[in-house]
Amino acid sequence: MRKPTRVVVSCPILLVSSLTLALPAGAQQRQGSLFTAQIRDQRSVKDALTWLDGHFPEQVREWIHITEIPAKSTFEAQRTAYVKAQMEAEGLEVSVDSIGNVVGIRRGTGGGPTVVFAAHMDTVHPMDTDVTVKQDGDTLRAPGIFDNSASVANMLSTIRALNRGHVRTRGDLVFIGTVQEELGLNGMRYWFAHNPGVADMLVAMDGGLGRIGYGALGIRWSRYWFRGEGAHTNYSAGKPHPVRALADAVRSIYELRVPEGRGGAVYNVGMIGGGRVFNAIPQDVYFTMDLRSVNAQLLDSLDAEITARVSAAAQGNRVRWDMERVQEIPAGGTADQLTDRLAGPLVQTAIDVYGSLGLPNGTIASGSTDGNIGVGLGIPTISVGRSRGANQHTLTEWADRPSALPATKAIVLLAVSLAGIGPAA
Numbered sequence: 438m439r440k441p442t443r444v445v446v447s448c449p450i451l452l453v454s455s456l457t458l459a460l461p462a463g464a465q466q467r468q469g470s471l472f473t474a475q476i477r478d479q480r481s482v483k484d485a486l487t488w489l490d491g492h493f494p495e496q497v498r499e500w501i502h503i504t505e506i507p508a509k510s511t512f513e514a515q516r517t518a519y520v521k522a523q524m525e526a527e528g529l530e531v532s533v534d535s536i537g538n539v540v541g542i543r544r545g546t547g548g549g550p551t552v553v554f555a556a557h558m559d560t561v562h563p564m565d566t567d568v569t570v571k572q573d574g575d576t577l578r579a580p581g582i583f584d585n586s587a588s589v590a591n592m593l594s595t596i597r598a599l600n601r602g603h604v605r606t607r608g609d610l611v612f613i614g615t616v617q618e619e620l621g622l623n624g625m626r627y628w629f630a631h632n633p634g635v636a637d638m639l640v641a642m643d644g645g646l647g648r649i650g651y652g653a654l655g656i657r658w659s660r661y662w663f664r665g666e667g668a669h670t671n672y673s674a675g676k677p678h679p680v681r682a683l684a685d686a687v688r689s690i691y692e693l694r695v696p697e698g699r700g701g702a703v704y705n706v707g708m709i710g711g712g713r714v715f716n717a718i719p720q721d722v723y724f725t726m727d728l729r730s731v732n733a734q735l736l737d738s739l740d741a742e743i744t745a746r747v748s749a750a751a752q753g754n755r756v757r758w759d760m761e762r763v764q765e766i767p768a769g770g771t772a773d774q775l776t777d778r779l780a781g782p783l784v785q786t787a788i789d790v791y792g793s794l795g796l797p798n799g800t801i802a803s804g805s806t807d808g809n810i811g812v813g814l815g816i817p818t819i820s821v822g823r824s825r826g827a828n829q830h831t832l833t834e835w836a837d838r839p840s841a842l843p844a845t846k847a848i849v850l851l852a853v854s855l856a857g858i859g860p861a862a
């Protein structure tokens with residue numbers, strides 16, 4: 438999961454602090470939620486949750502094992518093979534597609550919606566990174582422990598718990614270990630492109646335990662180039678200078694007044710580069726721009742303004758410029774534009790499920806996960822957390838071990854609530 442936005446929408450439905458399975462008061466009255474007392478009290482569902490309690494030490498061992506398999510984006514093959522073997526052992530219909538996603542289908546009894554659960558397997562860490570997990574009380578430390586091997590382990594435990602509890606759902610459950618999430622959601626995009634019409638709902642398993650995401654943070658990555666003729670320092674006085682243009686552009690961009698808060702935007706110049714020698718004006722230099730907002734109109738207007746300032750800086754310094762678009766993820770819309778999403782059964786069910794487990798169940802009209810692909814396609818989508826933790830994408834990444842247990846129970850309850858309970862065998 439990428440850096441969260443400041444755009445926050447809270448939906449303070451009654452918080453239930455009890456760790457017992459209690460439906461939040463008022464849940465029955467609110468329209469849309471599919472989490473009912475009948476589902477909660479099903480013998481098979483209770484058995485599945487009890488199985489998770491009894492086998493959490495094994496889940497943690499598997500979580501550590503997955504973390505210690507290096508899996509930088511596009512190098513996920515070893516994790517794919519591991520997840521495939523586990524899904525096969527549980528009797529799922531398993532396939533690996535050509536980009537490397539591993540897909541396990543758990544068939545329903547019929548007549549229910551197909552619910553897709555996606556957990557990305559890739560990390561941002563180079564393959565030679567030390568990914569040995571260090572245990573420090575309840576804290577697990579290693580690059581990738583939190584983002585996102587926790588979700589991969591939670592997904593495998595969910596599958597086993599459903600099987601051990603002999604849970605029968607009406608709809609099919611499709612579990613996907615995706616690849617290349619960190620490169621721009623490529624695996625998830627590929628799966629949707631090659632499986633049109635399959636998913637009725639998408640649950641992206643990514644991010645820390647916290648708010649339930651139901652929107653999509655729009656992201657644009659651009660690289661701006663400034664180019665000139667170059668010149669030896671001795672003959673550089675008064676010559677067009679790409680670095681001066683770059684400096685003017687970056688300063689001018691950081692003078693932009695960007696709306697904050699709900700529906701606002703954030704941006705960052707993450708890289709600059711160019712030039713080869715001390716003693717010459719360089720011929721080309723660049724900087725990169727990471728621009729983000731849930732608001733599509735704001736994203737467009739800021740993008741245009743940034744480009745205009747680059748153009749003005751280039752003109753003022755008599756150099757050429759051009760822009761290369763590196764990545765583009767569409768914005769899901771502001772909270773005001775997504776009120777129907779918030780009121781829909783998927784989000785309302787998630788609010789009840791997380792509340793029933795005493796987990797945070799506020800909502801946010803944003804997201805930077807595989808879920809963004811579902812939001813962009815108009816498919817009911819949420820993103821939900823895997824454990825508590827922090828420092829993802831750094832060498833000091835950590836995760837809170839005990840919190841993965843209720844996070845996994847929530848996935849089981851989401852699966853049975855959303856897909857519906859089928860008739861007993």
Ligand SMILES: [Zn+2]
Binds near residue numbers: 438439
């Ligand atoms: Zn992630």
